[in-house]
Amino acid sequence: MPISSRANSARNASQVRAMFGAIARRYDFLNHLLSFNIDKRWRRFTVKKIVERLGRRDFSVVDLACGTGDLTLALRAATAGRVVGMDFCHPMLVVGKQKLAHKQLPTCLLSEADALRLPLRDGSFEAVSIAFGFRNFEDYDAGLREMLRILRKDGVAAILEFSRPQAPVFRQLYHFYFTRILPRIGDRLSGVPGPYAYLPDSVGAFPSQEELKRQMEAVGFRDVQYYNLNGGIAALHLGTK
Ligand SMILES: C[S@@+](CC[C@H](N)C(=O)[O-])C[C@H]1O[C@@H](n2cnc3c(N)ncnc32)[C@H](O)[C@@H]1O
Known part of the structure; x- marks a missing residue:
């Protein structure tokens, strides 16, 4: 089945892995x-809020579904503690490791792992983050339970994900851009048909801000x-263990 036609039942791990591998x-x-580069600002905001909630800068953190490592690198620059990025693609x-090699940053491990079955001990990190990866999980509850399991008591989870614009007019304009323009540009420039149509499909099927909070x-x-x-x-969701 082409990825672009998968709506809510779209969260099949091997298709998601293949899709990101292709792009x-x-x-x-x-x-x-x-x-329009706004994603960089969202990741900086995420790091700031994790630091604020933990109340210190020397925390350990695992960045799940880290992809090419943009949030992992922002976290690496923010904390003196252990930083690990994990992704199953x-x-x-490989792209993330190349980027890391060009930065003058302390050690940061990027490792292959499924966020639903993490090779990490219970209570082993003070923070866990995920940016634009959670939506792709086959099972949201299983993902949340894994995040909770690997956190220490009082540890912080941060989930940055596409969500639902609130104001009606803006919502309609954005919907037009997101469902009509973005998939065309994305498909054309990536050279891979599908992934950028999957994006609005998967966001449409994703829980609202309030639902994810619950x-x-x-x-x-x-x-x-x-x-x-x-x-x-x-939206950025924060929770404490
Ligand atoms: C949209 S990218 C986000 C990458 C990065 N976090 C960022 O902010 O740019 C989504 C990533 O989630 C990863 N992913 C999706 N489901 C996963 C899972 N169950 N375990 C590990 N990685 C997963 C994909 O391989 C992909 O690299």
Whole structure:
């Protein structure tokens, strides 16, 4: 089945892995182009909020579904603690490792792993983050439970994900861009038909800000809070173990 026609039942791990493998080389370029570079600001905001909630700068963190490592690198620059990035798509990690090699940053491990079955001990990190990867999980509750499991008590989880713009007129304009323009440019410039149509499909099937908040609370996170970014195009959810 072509990825573009998969709507809610779209979260099949091997298709997601193959899709990101196919666009890995052009992923960063298209990400920044199609978001007008706003994605960089969202990742910086995520790091800032993790630091604020933990109340210190020397925390350990695992960045799940790290892809080419943009959030991992921002975290690496922000904390003196251990930073690990994990993703199940090898070609994305290859690009991430190349980027890391060009930065004058302390060690940062990028490793291949499925976020639903993490090779990490219970309570082994003070923070866990995920940017634009959570939506692709086959099972959201399983993903949340894994995040909770690997966090220490009082550890912080941060989920940055595309969401639902709130204001009606803006929502319609954005919907037009997101469903009509972005997939065409994305397909053309990536040279791969499908992934950039999958994006609006998968965002449309994703829980609203309030629903995700409730799901986080239901698995056991406390003090769950979210921030709408750029009118709700994206949202950052934070929860504490
Ligand atoms: C849109 S990219 C986001 C990459 C990066 N976090 C960023 O902010 O640019 C989504 C990533 O999630 C990864 N991913 C999706 N499901 C995953 C899973 N179950 N385990 C590990 N990685 C996963 C994909 O391989 C892909 O690299």
